Amino acid sequence: MISIRSVGKTYRSRHGEVVDALDDVSLDVREKEFVSIVGPSGCGKSTLLKIIAGLVPASGGEVTIRGRPVREPFPDVGFVFQNAVLLPWRTVLDNVMFSIEMLGLPGNDYRARARDLIELAGLAGFERKYPWELSGGMQQRVALCRALVHDPSVLLMDEPFGALDAMTREEMGLELLRIWEERPKTIFFVTHSIPEAILLADRVVVMTPRPGRLARVLDIALDRPRAVEMEFDPRFKAYSEEIRALIFRPRRERVH
Amino acid sequence: MPAPLGIIRETWEWRWRLLGHTWVTLYETLAGFGLSIAVGTPLAVMLVYSPVLRDAVYPIVVVAQAIPKVAIAPVLLLLLGAGEVSKVVVAFSVAFFPIVVDTATGLAATPPELLDLSRSYRASAFKTFVKVRFPTALPFFFSGLKVAVTLSVIGAVVGEFIGSDKGLGYVIVSATSYWKSNLAFGAMGILAILAMALFGLVELVERLVCPWYAVSERDAGAPAGR
Structure with a gap:
C-alpha cells in the first residue's frame, strides 16, 4: 500500500553543514500492517514520518501511497505525537x-x-x-x-507513549492494539523501546543513525492478539537480542 | 512627610476637582492603552507571519523602546500641543512595546506539532490562526496587557508633568510647587488606585476569556499540551 523507494533526506544545518538525515531507505508496507520503527536518537525516524505524510519533501527517492506519489500533505493520515x-x-x-x-x-x-x-x-x-x-x-x-x-487509512505515531510512565505505557500499547483490531489502519509506530516495538508490530524496522539507514526488517511471528506474557516467549527474546545487536554493534565498533 | 490623616482630609476637601482631574487622566490612559492594542496586536501578527517584516520592523520597534519616553515626551508636546492628544500618544508609546513583544511571543509559542497537524489537514493559514495560534497566544497577550495598562497610566502622567493644565499629573506638579504636599500625596494615592483597578479589570477579562489558563495555573501544573 505504501511504498518507500530509496528515500534520502539531506538538509543544511544553521552552520551551513550538510547533514544526512536519511539515506536510501526502502520499504513496502501492506494495507493495515503495523510497522514499528526502532533506532537510536538521530536516525531520522521522525523525518521519515514527515516525508510519508508529505510535510517534508524527500531529497531523493519517492514515497507512493496506493501507487500515487506523495508530493504534498494529504489528509488521509492521522498523527499522534510524543506529547x-x-x-x-x-x-x-x-x-x-x-x-x-x-x-x-x-x-x-x-x-x-x-x-x-x-x-x-x-x-x-x-x-x-x-x-x-x-x-x-x-x-x-x-x-x-x-x-x-x-x-x-494511515496512522503515523511518533513515540506516542514516550512521555508516559512504564506501567501506563504497557497498558496503552495493548489498548492501541485493541483499537487497531477494531479499526484497522496502516500504522507506522516510531519508538525507542525495543520490547514495545516487538510486542505491537507485524514487522520491526531497525534503523541506524547518521545517516539514518535501514539495518534490517524483522517479521514478528507472534500470534495475535498479543499479550504482555509474550515477552517470555523465546522468540520474543530472540527478536529482542537481534535488534539490540543491530543497534548497539556499530557504536561499539566506533569506540574501538 | 505629611500625616496620613492630613492627606485624607485635604483630598476630601478637593474631591470634586480631583474627580475631574482623575477623569482626564483615566481618559488619556484608556485612549493610549486602546491605541496600543489597536496598533500593537496586528503588528505582532505581521511580525510573526512575515520574516521580511520581522527583520525590517523589529529593530525599529526595539530602538523606539530604547529611547526613554520621558525624553521624547517634551518633543511630542511641542509637536502635538499641550492638549490631551500628546498625553494619549505618550501613554501609547510606553504601552505599545509589551503588547507587541508578548503577543508575538505568544503567537510563536504554538507547539510545532499542532502546526504540522494543521498543515497535514491542509487547513488554511487563516483557519490555523483562528483555531490554533490565536487562542494559544491569548494568555501571553493578556500578560502584555497587564504590563501595558499600568505603563499607560505612567505615560499619561509623564505627559501631564511636562505640560498641561489638567489631570492628576498636573495636580501633583502644581500642588508641590505651592507646598501643598498633602494634595500631591492624595493625587498619587488616586493614581495608584486607578492603576490597580485597571490591572484588576484586565485580569478579570482574562479570566473570562481564557479560563483554561487560570485553572491550569492554579493547579500549578503546566497547561495541558505543552
Whole structure:
C-alpha cells in the first residue's frame, strides 16, 4: 500500500553543514500492517514520518501511497505525537472534533463517530472534561481519537507513549492494539523501546543513525492478539537480542 | 512627610476637582492603552507571519523602546500641543512595546506539532490562526496587557508633568510647587488606585476569556499540551 523507494533526506544545518538525515531507505508496507520503527536518537525516524505524510519533501527517492506519489500533505493520515498537544481550551469531544473542523468536514456527520471513538478508547463519560482534568495516559487516548476520527487509512505515531510512565505505557500499547483490531489502519509506530516495538508490530524496522539507514526488517511471528506474557516467549527474546545487536554493534565498533 | 490623616482630609476637601482631574487622566490612559492594542496586536501578527517584516520592523520597534519616553515626551508636546492628544500618544508609546513583544511571543509559542497537524489537514493559514495560534497566544497577550495598562497610566502622567493644565499629573506638579504636599500625596494615592483597578479589570477579562489558563495555573501544573 505504501511504498518507500530509496528515500534520502539531506538538509543544511544553521552552520551551513550538510547533514544526512536519511539515506536510501526502502520499504513496502501492506494495507493495515503495523510497522514499528526502532533506532537510536538521530536516525531520522521522525523525518521519515514527515516525508510519508508529505510535510517534508524527500531529497531523493519517492514515497507512493496506493501507487500515487506523495508530493504534498494529504489528509488521509492521522498523527499522534510524543506529547498529546491537545488544545487546553477545548473539551475532550471538541479536541477530537478538531480534526474534522480543520479538514472542513461537516461536524454533524462526525460527532457520533467521535463519541464512539471516545468510548472505544475507554473515555466514556469524559467527553465534557478539559485536558487538564485528565492524566497523561488519558490525554494521549484523546490524541489517538483525534487522529482516528476522520477515518484515515494511515496512522503515523511518533513515540506516542514516550512521555508516559512504564506501567501506563504497557497498558496503552495493548489498548492501541485493541483499537487497531477494531479499526484497522496502516500504522507506522516510531519508538525507542525495543520490547514495545516487538510486542505491537507485524514487522520491526531497525534503523541506524547518521545517516539514518535501514539495518534490517524483522517479521514478528507472534500470534495475535498479543499479550504482555509474550515477552517470555523465546522468540520474543530472540527478536529482542537481534535488534539490540543491530543497534548497539556499530557504536561499539566506533569506540574501538 | 505629611500625616496620613492630613492627606485624607485635604483630598476630601478637593474631591470634586480631583474627580475631574482623575477623569482626564483615566481618559488619556484608556485612549493610549486602546491605541496600543489597536496598533500593537496586528503588528505582532505581521511580525510573526512575515520574516521580511520581522527583520525590517523589529529593530525599529526595539530602538523606539530604547529611547526613554520621558525624553521624547517634551518633543511630542511641542509637536502635538499641550492638549490631551500628546498625553494619549505618550501613554501609547510606553504601552505599545509589551503588547507587541508578548503577543508575538505568544503567537510563536504554538507547539510545532499542532502546526504540522494543521498543515497535514491542509487547513488554511487563516483557519490555523483562528483555531490554533490565536487562542494559544491569548494568555501571553493578556500578560502584555497587564504590563501595558499600568505603563499607560505612567505615560499619561509623564505627559501631564511636562505640560498641561489638567489631570492628576498636573495636580501633583502644581500642588508641590505651592507646598501643598498633602494634595500631591492624595493625587498619587488616586493614581495608584486607578492603576490597580485597571490591572484588576484586565485580569478579570482574562479570566473570562481564557479560563483554561487560570485553572491550569492554579493547579500549578503546566497547561495541558505543552
